Amino acid sequence: MIFDYVIVGGGSAGAVMAARLSEDPDVSVCLLEAGGRGDHLLIRAPAGVVALMPGHGKINNWALQTEPQSELNGRRGFQPRGRGLGGSSLINAMLYVRGHRADYDGWASQGCEGWGWDEVLPYFRKAECHEKGASEFHGADGPLHVSQQKSPRPMSNAFIEAAKERGYRPKDDFNDGDNEGVGLYEVTQFHERQRNGERCSTAAAYLHPIMEERSNLKxxxxxxxxxxxxxxxxxxxxxxxxxxxxxxxxxxQEVILSAGAFGSPQLLQLSGVGRPEDIEPHGIPMVHELAGVGQNLQDHLDFILAYKSDDTDNFGFSARGMMDMLRHTLQWRRDGTGMVASPFAEGAAFVKSDPALEIPDLQLHFVVSIVEDHARKLHWGHGFSCHVCNLRPKSRGRVFLQSADPMAEPAIDPKYLSDQRDLALTIKGAKITREILEAPALAPYRKSELFGIHDDMSDEEWAQHIRARADTIYHPVGTCKMGVDDQSVVDSELKVRGLERIRVVDASVMPTLVGGNTNAPTIMIAEKIAEAIRAGRENRSKP
Structure with missing residues (x-):
């Protein structure tokens, strides 16, 4: 089979690339996806994530593990990644977050020409079908539905009030380039009548409506x-x-890798592209030496505080909770609202660890459920949790081959907290989070703290808790970084340096983490490059 473009990976970037490139009927596109269609009920129902995230049976979830992390008491971290068309947008919390304008201006200052905030904003807007319509910062004509939450729980509003009581400002739109403040997350969720309240994965947005109809897309x-x-x-x-x-x-024309921050560097290494010391020991012939492949791995390490509650208007495991979920499921099937439509992580906060900072360096996710170990450890009863993460960690890890077997999982070593500045900031963030959760507005919902966190803890005690429980909040990037230095794998057009007719288009190209969730930025990256490829073809065809 011969196509103009072969795309590897149908996730948050690959689905966009396949859909956009195949809009040109004169272009043929083949999309290879290791998983399935990504359209069953547990995916469409937002609350189904509680069944998919733990990775039991690896249904729609690669359920990867890290190498033992020396700064986390030697524990192996869990790395859930979406498996199927739509990739990790199948199993995420649907949170639509772009980050701060300074993140993108920072990319541009590092030599990533064309990637400043003002230059990427049109592609965020191009992707969007925003529930409130078009505006300076939002689009209304794109495939990706972006919505207000359908039925946020009262305790999420109490969290917002608690943060305001601690001096943090309210924020209605976290996606206008300045995300400081507290409010409710927007979500990638359908808002049209026929599918109201369903998850809007990139597969549902970009691929499912067209993949059976376009003869030029396989x-x-x-x-x-x-x-x-x-x-x-x-x-x-x-x-x-x-x-x-x-x-x-x-x-x-081109091979386009969109296999993610773990899959794209792995496939390059399996193909003889990368560092000789990562490739030659496995008996793989070198094709091209490229020092940055698999390096520069960054991720948001997450720490959770949790409380039990007598309030049952949330996700919990109890006789009352099970009866309520049946009622909420019927409500969701009827009109797309209710608790089944919840992203779980309803409350948002982007705050500064020090008022002197120019931009927020901490992100909080307030969850209307008790969460421990990625929902792999369940607690009887009801409660709430709050995640806190350092938005711009200094620690850097890597991805490398475990063997020449292409079916083997890659070795993932984030090297969490290897830079001690990350531990210090996580401790600050945990203290700030506890102050908010102990504010008066949440008093009606607090019953007891779950993990033994208490007042007047020393930094060493905080560190012990963090080392014992912290893990990813699912934002790995950087392993095929864009830039101009010796560690850069791709240039500003995401073409692999030193090779021809191959690009990487996914989260692995981010030179540094953005200050927020990574799904929306990954979609933006694909929109931008797809347009560049199409524009290049049009220019070449002109006489």
Missing amino acids: VVTGARATRIVFEGKRATGVEYRLKGQTFSVSAH
């Missing part, structure tokens, strides 16, 4: 890419495995 699910095919330094296609057999597909 989507192959269950296809695990195993190697990029090169002729010299030029990428010519991809080998993949499907139902135990190996196939190949050729790319007349």
Whole structure:
């Protein structure tokens, strides 16, 4: 099979790339996705994430693990990643967060030409079908539905009041370039009548409506890419495995890797692209030495505080809770509202650890449920949790091969807290979070603290709690970073340096983490590059 473009990975970036490139009927596109269609009921129902996130049976979830983390008491971290069309937008909390304008201006200052805030904002807007319509910062004509929450729980509003009591300002829109403040998250959730309240994954937004109709788009699910095919330094296609057999597909124009911060560097290394010390010990012939492949891994390390509550108007495990969920499920099926429509993480706060800072360095997710270990440890009863993370960690890790077997999982070593500044800021963030959760507005909802956190704890005691329980909040980036230095894997057009006809388009190209969740920025990246590719084709076709 020969196509103009072969895309590896149908996740938050790959789905966008496939849909946008195939808008041109003269272009042929093949999308290879290792998972399935990503359209069953547990995905469409936002509350279904509680069944998908723990990764039992690896249904729609790769459920990866990190290498043992020395600064987290030697624990292996959990790394849930979406498996299926839509990628991690199948199993995330649907939170639509862009980060701060300074994040993108920072990319531009590092040599990433064209990636400043004013230059990326049009692509955020292009993707959006915002519930409130078009505005200076939001779009109304895009495929991705962005909504206000359907039925936020009263305790989430109490969290907002508690933060205001502690001196934090209210914020209605976290996506206008300045996200400081407290409020409710916006969500990637359908707001049209037919699908109101359903999850709007990138597959549901971009692919499902068109993939059966476009003859120039071939989507192959269950296809695990195993190697990029090169002729010299030029990428010519991809080998993949499907139902135990190996196939190949050729790319007349480009191979585009959208396999994510773990999958894209792994596939490059399996194909002989990267550092010799990561490739040659596995008997893989070198194609191209590129020092940054798999390096520069960054992630938001997350710490959770939680309280039990007598309030039952939230997600909990009790006889009352089970009866309520049946009622809420019927309500969601009827009109898309109720607790089943909740993103769980309803309350938002972006705050500064020091008032002298120019931009927020901490993010809080207030969750209307008790959460421990990614919902893999369940607690009887009801309560609430609050996550806190350092938005711009200094620690850097890597992704590397465990073997030459393309079906093996990559080794993931985030090196959490390897830079001691990250631990110090996490302690500050945990203290700030506790101050908010102990504010008067939440008093009606507080019954007892869950993990033994108490007043007057020393920094060493805080550190012990963090080392014992902290883990990812699912934002790995940077392993194929964009830039101009020796560690850069791709240039500002996301073309792989030193190679021809191959790009990486996903979260791995972010040179540094944005100050927020990474799904919306990943979609923006794909929108921007898809338009650049189409514009380049049009320019070449002009006489």
